Amino acid sequence: MIVRTHCRIEFLFRFFIVGRSYSSGEIVQDSSDITKRVCKIIMSCPKLGLDTALDQSGIRVSEDVVEGVLTKFENAGMLAHRFFEWAGKQRHYVHSVRAYHIMIESLAKIRQYEIMWDLVNSMRSKGMLNIETFCIIMRKYARAQKVNEAVYTFNIMKKYDVTPNLAAFNGLLSALCKSKNIRKAQEIFDAMKNEFCSDSKTYSILLEGWGRAPNLPKAREMFKEMVDSGCNPDIVTYGIMVDILCKAGRTDEAVEVINEMEFSGCQPTSFIYSVLIHTYGIENRIEDAIDTFLQMERNGVKPDVAVYNALISAFCKVNKFQNAYKVVDEMDKKGDSSKSVEVYGKEAVCSSMHTFSALINGLCDKADASRACVLMEEMMERGIRPGRHTFGKLRQLLLKEERKDVLDTVSSELHSIKVTLFSALFPLENFSVFTAEEVHICSDACCTLSDDGRIFFYLKTMRNGTGFVISVLNPVDVAHNQAIQVNLTS
Numbered sequence: 001m002i003v004r005t006h007c008r009i010e011f012l013f014r015f016f017i018v019g020r021s022y023s024s025g026e027i028v029q030d031s032s033d034i035t036k037r038v039c040k041i042i043m044s045c046p047k048l049g050l051d052t053a054l055d056q057s058g059i060r061v062s063e064d065v066v067e068g069v070l071t072k073f074e075n076a077g078m079l080a081h082r083f084f085e086w087a088g089k090q091r092h093y094v095h096s097v098r099a100y101h102i103m104i105e106s107l108a109k110i111r112q113y114e115i116m117w118d119l120v121n122s123m124r125s126k127g128m129l130n131i132e133t134f135c136i137i138m139r140k141y142a143r144a145q146k147v148n149e150a151v152y153t154f155n156i157m158k159k160y161d162v163t164p165n166l167a168a169f170n171g172l173l174s175a176l177c178k179s180k181n182i183r184k185a186q187e188i189f190d191a192m193k194n195e196f197c198s199d200s201k202t203y204s205i206l207l208e209g210w211g212r213a214p215n216l217p218k219a220r221e222m223f224k225e226m227v228d229s230g231c232n233p234d235i236v237t238y239g240i241m242v243d244i245l246c247k248a249g250r251t252d253e254a255v256e257v258i259n260e261m262e263f264s265g266c267q268p269t270s271f272i273y274s275v276l277i278h279t280y281g282i283e284n285r286i287e288d289a290i291d292t293f294l295q296m297e298r299n300g301v302k303p304d305v306a307v308y309n310a311l312i313s314a315f316c317k318v319n320k321f322q323n324a325y326k327v328v329d330e331m332d333k334k335g336d337s338s339k340s341v342e343v344y345g346k347e348a349v350c351s352s353m354h355t356f357s358a359l360i361n362g363l364c365d366k367a368d369a370s371r372a373c374v375l376m377e378e379m380m381e382r383g384i385r386p387g388r389h390t391f392g393k394l395r396q397l398l399l400k401e402e403r404k405d406v407l408d409t410v411s412s413e414l415h416s417i418k419v420t421l422f423s424a425l426f427p428l429e430n431f432s433v434f435t436a437e438e439v440h441i442c443s444d445a446c447c448t449l450s451d452d453g454r455i456f457f458y459l460k461t462m463r464n465g466t467g468f469v470i471s472v473l474n475p476v477d478v479a480h481n482q483a484i485q486v487n488l489t490s
Contacts, residue, residue, distance in 0.1 A: 034059055035068040042073065042083060050079075051086050061087050063096045070102040077110040097128050101136055108140030113149075120160070129162050135171035142175035147184055150175055166196045170205060177209030185209055186218075200226070200234045207237065211244035219244050235266055242272050246279040254279070267299065274306040281314025289314040305331075309354045316362025324359060331355070353379075357390040364393040369401055373410065380413055 038059060045053040059065075066087045073080040084103050088095055100123050107116040116137070123129045134157050141150035154172045157164045169192065176185035189198075189206060196202075203226040210219040223241055226233060233241070238261045245254035254276060258268055273296040280289035293311055296303065303311075308331050315324035356379040363372040372394050379386055386394075391414070398407040 031062060031064045031068075034061070034065045035072075038065065038069050038083070039072055042069070042079060050082050054083075054086055061090050061093050063093075063099065066093075066099050067096065067102065070099060070106070074102060074106045075109065077106060077112070080106050081112075081115065094126075097123070097130065097133075100128065101133065104133070104136055105140065108137065108144075111144065124160055129160055131162065131165065131168050131171070134160075134162065134164075134168060135175075138172050139175045139178075142179040142181065145179060145181075147176065147179075147181050151184075151188065166199065166202070169196045170199075170202055173202065173205045173209075177205055177212070180212065182206070182209035182213055182215075198229070198231065200231055200237050203231060204234075204237045204240055207244070208240050211240060211247070214244070214248065216244065216248045216250070232264070233261075233266075235269060238266060239269065239272050239275075243275050246275050249279075249283075251276070251279050251283065251285075268296075268301070270296070270301055270304045270307050273301065274304075274310045277307060277314060278310035281310060281317050284318055286314055286318050286320070305355070309358055312355060313358040313362075316358050316365075319362070319366060321359070321362065321366075324362070328355065328359075353384050353387060356384065357387060360386070360390050361393055364397050367397065369394070369397050369403065369406075372397070373406060376410060377413070385414065 037057065038054070038061075041053050041057060042050065066084075069083060070080055073083070081103065084095075084099070087093060087099075100119055104116050104119055107113075107119070120129065120133065120137070123133065134153055137153045138150045141147075141153060150172065154164060154168060157168065173185045173189060176182070176188070186206060186209075189202070203222060207219055207222050207226075210216075210222060219241070223233070223237075226237070238257060241257050242254045245251070245257065258272065258276070261268060273292060277289045277292050280286070280292065289311060293303070293307070296307070308327055312324045312327050315321070315327065356375055360372050360375050360379075363369075363375065376386060376391075376394060391410075394410070395407060398404070398410075
């Protein structure tokens with residue numbers, strides 16, 4: 001009897017555990033489905049009837065659902081705020097800090113600062129404010145060139161019972177530098193540096209700001225002040241300083257910084273080597289570029305795509321195309337390891353647009369249109385769309401040689417690739433709130449390419465004409481179902 005009772009209890013216990021595990025998995029599954037349902041309701045309903053439609057749907061929101069919806073509608077401004085307000089009134093739900101932060105960023109984008117501060121006061125009443133809240137606001141004000149407001153946000157932190165620390169100080173300086181207000185950032189640093197124990201990040205922020213200005217004497221001054229204050233430069237600081245010196249044409253001084261870096265026990269990174277090789281290429285110092293590449297390998301630093309591209313560009317600059325092709329062959333032989341890059345935290349294989357661009361640009365400079373066209377075709381066959389500058393160079397050369405038929409062929413292939421990249425390689429319904437039938441690719445201008453190789457597809461729904469943008473880091477990533485980011489726009 002005791003054995004039978006024990007077995008029954010054990011059975012019920014297992015059933016209970018399995019049931020709980022199954023339910024938990026079901027909740028996780030439903031969270032994604034609910035997010036999609038809410039997005040469809042928001043897009044299909046008029047703004048005034050949104051609350052009613054959401055109430056009638058019977059949807060029960062959670063932190064994951066609200067954060068997911070707000071992220072998808074981060075560029076939708078007041079529409080996102082309407083959902084945020086509705087969600088906040090639901091039973092058994094309280095907004096998370098992340099939900100507030102997403103909403104604050106969204107409102108700041110459309111300059112709804114009064115509503116933004118209402119949310120800050122709401123967070124304060126719930127004891128949810130932190131340093132990151134104010135850093136977000138400072139970044140948004142600085143980006144909108146509201147410098148005084150950004151500084152004011154830092155100064156009133158204490159009134160909101162949040163003590164400003166070094167992270168907040170660095171956040172303010174970074175926001176100002178990235179918005180090209182380095183002089184104001186320097187002024188604040190000079191006035192307040194005794195209140196905070198500045199670290200290498202503080203000096204790196206200012207150093208990079210003066211580099212972007214560009215102002216080499218001030219950059220040198222900041223680097224010296226950093227060392228004199230007893231703050232040791234780290235790998236980031238050294239990288240910034242080398243980059244600044246190389247861009248200013250002070251290559252030999254950059255080498256001295258690298259030597260000093262190695263003496264202090266800090267190993268140069270592939271980024272630093274790529275900057276130096278690229279600069280040697282610009283200066284037609286091909287032997288120095290090769291020596292740097294070989295030294296990098298001797299030091300045990302593996303060359304990445306940026307290093308290879310810098311070396312290829314250097315060879316093309318001095319018309320040594322055979323050497324450039326040998327470097328490309330070496331990249332191919334090394335396989336995936338030489339071409340892998342980090343994409344949203346995952347490793348993905350990417351054929352480099354810049355590798356082809358360097359070769360094509362070099363051939364165009366040499367007026368070798370035939371070989372440039374062959375490379376352009378190979379580039380597109382790999383699913384890589386050439387940048388505007390590269391295509392523009394080839395176009396000018398073909399027009400100069402009166403080969404309009406070839407130009408028309410290349411243009412046609414470009415038009416074809418920008419449509420098929422999206423429609424054929426990645427099913428739209430996998431990441432959009434719409435199905436494939438509800439969306440169509442817009443006219444001839446549906447796809448553009450930014451300087452960093454990001455492809456933008458401009459889409460709009462057939463249902464109500466509302467547009468949104470899908471940006472993809474690289475066509476190859478699309479095929480691997482990676483690096484997809486959807487931004488909705490009203």
